Amino acid sequence: MTTEAPARTWPRDIYDVFKQVGIEQIAYVPDAGHAQLIRDCEADNAMNVVSLTTEEEGVAMLAGGWLGGKRGALLMQSSGVGNCINMLSVVMESRFPLLMIVTMRGEWGEFNPWQLPMGQSTGKVLEDIGVYVQRAERPDEVRDVVHAAAQMTFSSNRPIAVLLGQRLIGFKDWSK
């Protein structure tokens, strides 16, 4: 078992895609897997970066941003998806675009059993409310998956969640 992931380049790939497609608002609840991307966005004066108290705030915020003509992205861990479900009815009914970038927990060698219920349900509950779900499992595919999702959400006015597999984040050895 490989326990240490190599130096991550995919968070920078996501940032590069954000710049390429004109993302100017970032709403987030932090996750270790998003730490580098959040730092890159915070360092960019052209981006309005907003730290949330709970993930559903970001669903509403980015709807407002789109009303005002700005593209945004919502960063969160899979546990935050459950917090968003009713708020997604705003997006569904009004056909707002929404790009959610979700780092997964509770699926690949998870050491914390409390992460499993939401982690194992993340894709299913998103699909149930009507969000299109796409996944990236390998570092070298993250850029393309995020880019394709961004193009699709902003040209269709439909919400898309990109789930970043826990395997990307790496295996945390909890045996000792």
Add this chain to the structure above:
Amino acid sequence: MMERRQGTMDRREVVASMIKGRGDALIVTGLGSTCYDFGTEDHPNTFYLWGGMGAAAMLGLGLALAQPARRVVVVTGDGEMLMGFGAFATIGAKAPKNLSLVVIDNEHYSETGMQPTHTRRGIDLEGVAKACNFPSAETVYTEAELAKSVSEIFGGTELLFRDIKVNTKRYPMSLRLRDGAHIKNRFRENLLGSKAFD
């Protein structure tokens, strides 16, 4: 214990004075009565939320950040605001200067049987806003205070909160427009012109 002061103003009169003072402000209304109140005089610069309880304040934040040259005014009810309570902190931390957050506070959930909300039980939203770094936060009880607040809400140059206390009188749903995609597209086209469909 001192008797708490009750709201005596009529919500439709309060909103009528806001509509008169709205100018070119972009308005977001929260689900329930504030949507119906603003529906008495429909306007393409109003985004009506018929759902997503707790969304109004944060939707206003996103709009204010996207349109820094325009005044953005969120008008919602006390129950809706309480569901999005964290937004006080998120907005206060970001502190956009062009956002006014207004609660039309009848201290009850009027849609669901007039159950009292926390504001009825002494929870003070003005105090919450002040604790969350809103540079201007006041509770409004009288017509004179309202007149002053309306000009500040629409003409202000800083982040502002007003808790406008009203009585519990209920009114009909004076808003026929329900289709969310239509409300959104109309708002964007009016604001962004041809860029709305880029």
